[in-house]
Amino acid sequence: MGVSLAVLAALVAVPGNPAWAATYDTVLVSRATAGTAGNGDSSAPSVSADGRYVAFASDADNLSDADDNAHTNVFVRDLTTGTTTFVSRVDGADGAAANGPSADPSISADGRYVVFSSTAANLSTQDEDTCMSLFWGLPEPCSNIFLRDLQSGTTTFVSRANGAQGAASDGSSYYPTVSADGTKVAFTSGGANLSTEDEDECYIDGGGPHPCTDFFVRDLQAGTTVYIGNAPIYRIGPCGPAISADGRKVAFETDGISIDDNNGYLDVVVYDLQAGTASYVSRADGVNGALAFGGPSTCPSISADGRHIAFVSDAYNLSADDVDSFDTESVYVRDTQEGRTTLVSRASGAAGAVAELRSFEPSISADGRYVAFMSRAMNLSADDLDTCYDPAQGTNRPCPDVFVRDLQSATTTFVSRATGAAGAGGDERSTNPSISGDGRLVAFESPARNLSADDSDAHRDVFARDWGAGLPPPPMTDLSLTVTGSAAAVPVGSNVTFTVRVANAGPAGATGVAVTDQLPSGLTFVSAAPTQGTYTSATGLWSVGSLAAGASATVQIVARVATTGQKTNTAQVSAASPADVDSTPGNGVPGEDDQASVTVNGTATCAAxxxxxxxxxxxxxxxxxxxxxxxxxxxxxxxxxxxxxxxxxxxxxxxxxxxxxxxxxxxxxxxxxxxxxxxxxxxxxxxxxxxxxxxxxxxxxxxxxxxxxxxxxxxxxxxxxxxxxxxxxxxxxxxxxxxxxxxxxxxxxxxxxxxxxxxxxxxxxxxxxx
Missing domain, CATH: 2.60.120 (Jelly Rolls)
Structure with a gap:
């Protein structure tokens, strides 16, 4: 009882503004309640509407004492209380852990319900333990769909035919997605007995029949299972269906729903369960825009009201801005009410540069304003400078990173980065984003080690970032530095004057500006004359103070040349606030414009x-x-x-x-x-x-x-x-x-x-x- 009461207390607590979620914070999600990072790979995040709860799958065995096996399990992290709850378990507050791998979590809007798939044989006495393989027709452990109610501590079997006690699916089921209130679950299944409307048959080339994959919606209150369309033949995922908040509309990818589909590619469609009709989503701009042509369209994500649907497409006719010149997938959003199709994977600006490399995995906010997605492109943000080692290519290539496109302001924000408005980009690939309903929080998976000080291992982890949705861009400075010398060659015993100038191009004013210019060996300090602030010769620190946008300050440092040979004097901005648009104070990177050097040559004194x-x-x-x-x-x-x-x-x-x-x-x-x-x-x-x-x-x-x-x-x-x-x-x-x-x-x-x-x-x- 203690566990269920704790879970209930956590779920009913309603934070006005979660204490952890300071804007631009990036936190480690895949960790135990005690704070220990997971000791195995974690993936597949799913975020509640307000961003408080994040469901995820993990191979780690140190996230919960209830996890007593070596299987992949499902967990929920409460980012407000800092607790991690074990999800993939048998009915009951202290139910036994699933005895097979569990995956594909999807969490309800309030964080109470989590649906997931599992091949475990102990989660229900009613599910099938063995199914026919989707590909070869051979027996294999069944993957079934379950819903865990974290408030009541119950686990419900989902992938079954019509009726409260409908027959268990006779084929494996995958990729569940749950409605906002947790009452309806859409999923993919190879079961042939879930609906009498599912009459398609699939065959292996030259062989006998094997299970077809189709899409279904289970209404847990009504006890009904509805067939809504066929999935791609011979294919499972990687994307499942997407369900609207009220469970009325479901978007999915399919080989075709009517004779109008003659493009020969996968298309994204949306099914209206109330009207019993399906309509195409992956089509060009316009109410009757042409169907996508030139490549498949997949992986939909749907807004709360079902009006806006984000998807991936390799087609070249969906946007005049993306003519497939890069021959790669892009992310789009279809407004099904207005008949508009908008290119998402592009840099900031209404006509921002199109992503130069592949973009995938869209996740759309409840109101359809924000779309998180993954892209390999490095032209979407000036802050995205990271590359990752690709063992297949034997070289470094652009890292996949996570971005958010604001369709209202036409801005694209780099998300997979460490804490801070200008935090460092992840030093490894970041993928599989999930955006909260309010658009504020984005969870994603990454093996990067520099996103959180709490993560020091090479495992793939789940992170969450409050990226500042709906806020104006953070104030940024643009500090630059120059250093000049009064002469290039100076006799030993003579003086040289260095002029150090720091300027702020804005747009924001800078405070706490400090410049470090420690004279190198062979130069002896004589005097310093700053136009503002103070210079300390012992440390080389010039405390400049504040610099308004457009302002500058200089310090003239006089030094005596003590030895012959070249001496390089380097100065760098070592502190400033707020963040700089194109450099980081004190990082010692010569290529940034907040660091500069000048070299003088000490020459011997001539004896005539x-x-x-x-x-x-x-x-x-x-x-x-x-x-x-x-x-x-x-x-x-x-x-x-x-x-x-x-x-x-x-x-x-x-x-x-x-x-x-x-x-x-x-x-x-x-x-x-x-x-x-x-x-x-x-x-x-x-x-x-x-x-x-x-x-x-x-x-x-x-x-x-x-x-x-x-x-x-x-x-x-x-x-x-x-x-x-x-x-x-x-x-x-x-x-x-x-x-x-x-x-x-x-x-x-x-x-x-x-x-x-x-x-x-x-x-x-x-x-x-x-």
Missing amino acids: STATRTADYDSWITTSWSTTNFGGDAILKVRSKASADARTLVHFALPSLPAGCKVASAKLRMYVSSAVGTRTLRAVRLAGAWTETGVTWRNQPTTTGTAATVPAVKGWVEWTVTSQVAGLYTDGNHGLQIRDATEGAAGYEQRLHSRENTSKPTLTVTFGAA
């Missing part, structure tokens, strides 16, 4: 110096003897004469370039022992290697860059070769070439001393700060 070098090798060459080498001569020649031009090549072992320095000045000096005519001597950088004993006119290297020039006079001449020598440091030291600025003249020859002579060629290099 001058070094002089004597040529370490030189030579001269002439076109007159194009293959002759003159590397050992004491005299170097420069000549301008047709067919007898001569050039001098000289090389110096350059002094090392001091750290932090550049070539500030370079002077080349050579002694001219004989100068003929008024000529100009040109010095230019050589671009390739050569040797003193091997270079000739024919194999001389090319030159590169600009030339330095001086007049040819007897005695010492000096070229300023600063840029030429700087190029030797950066591009390779191959020496310099000396030639007449105008070759091929009448015959002018200058003679210069080589390194083998007195007054040798010299190069003086002066280094200064880079």
Whole structure:
């Protein structure tokens, strides 16, 4: 008695606003009363009208002490009291657990009644224990339909023929769905004895007859069972019928109900038990819209009054927006009163982008305004960024996720995410949504581990989320951050100024804004000047405070460069409220716009110096003897004469370039022992290697860059070769070439001393700060 009284107390308590159900909360449903998460897979959620109760099936054996077997069982979780009730049991408050697997729960509007299917042999003495297989005509355990009254603690056998004690179905029954008050149950069955109107026969190709699957409605008060139509031949599910709140209308998928059905595909129809008529649902927009063509239509979900029916279709003619360009299933809603068909599986906006991948499993709210569905598409919400590993493909693919379409506001909301308006998306697939009658709560199944802190295992669990139905979109900020440095290269001991700017593009104002900018090693804090808030150098925390939409703030941080090498200074928004539309504070993701970096290079301080070098090798060459080498001569020649031009090549072992320095000045000096005519001597950088004993006119290297020039006079001449020598440091030291600025003249020859002579060629290099 204690159990039934506890259950009764839980059921009659009417919460005005369930304490758990804060908007945007996501909670673990498949757990024991003590709070322990289920230790097996859980699935198939069904939600009561107000979202307080969630029925589900589970392989877990730790959800209830009454579950003393290893079978799948059915449970109900009360999200207000936090209790979990064992459902699939024999008649009586403490009835024995079902001794076979139970599945397919459907809960009444008030949460009192739960129907389910089970192959257990101990739930009723009146059901058949063995039935003919739907496919091969062989004996198998019967699946029967039962209804559990959680208030009275009774279990009622449902899948039976007309009469209070009608014969048990002689075929297996599946996928029950219960009316709002728990008095009527629609289900699928292969039984041939449930109605005299069920006259169809099915055959295995080349063999004898086997059970046909058909749809029935059992009225538990009247004790009647009504045949409403045939199910797809040779097929069970995955979708069963859907019944309206008053039990008058039932939607289901079928191969055909009349000669008008000539499309060759499964169609969705709705049967009116009061009028005894069936009409097509899966048809194009318009009262007499064309029947769906191009693919099957399946899996209906019906609103409380039976007017709105959501369904899945692979047809390409149901909406002008969905022409099957993605060759995939979409979700639609048919308004049977107005004759309108609306595409559901699309992004926000009246003309939002059509889901780019398959969409399934619709569940419609009582008033037909909201439709929850599952989709693999990643273009339905900017928040849906998750991918899952697909073992069949051996790669990551878009995760199936759960969404809700609001047909009134034309918005699509991402639902399968952790607590919070912008909670993280599930890190695994989320499927099989069930929406409460008021549209506020969506339950779904997922093996994701990041949806609840209470779920740390890899089992498939059932979760429930209050997604904010009917509320305006939550206020969102859009914070972005930039970081700039006053210089890219800074000498050690000098200061660099970092400017950090945080801006809020709105639409909502931000409060509690904080930015973390901890200076990296090698930079020493000097000062900080924020336009608002305070900066703490020890922690790198800039407490900004509030930023209105469109506002910004900056802080200038001065640091001294202490060491050489690159230093990257990274700043990130580390706290803010409310949530940001495209980033998460403090998550360390460089790709988000609330994090930015800048790199400065610490350079060594140059100690100015001058070094002089004597040529370490030189030579001269002439076109007159194009293959002759003159590397050992004491005299170097420069000549301008047709067919007898001569050039001098000289090389110096350059002094090392001091750290932090550049070539500030370079002077080349050579002694001219004989100068003929008024000529100009040109010095230019050589671009390739050569040797003193091997270079000739024919194999001389090319030159590169600009030339330095001086007049040819007897005695010492000096070229300023600063840029030429700087190029030797950066591009390779191959020496310099000396030639007449105008070759091929009448015959002018200058003679210069080589390194083998007195007054040798010299190069003086002066280094200064880079």
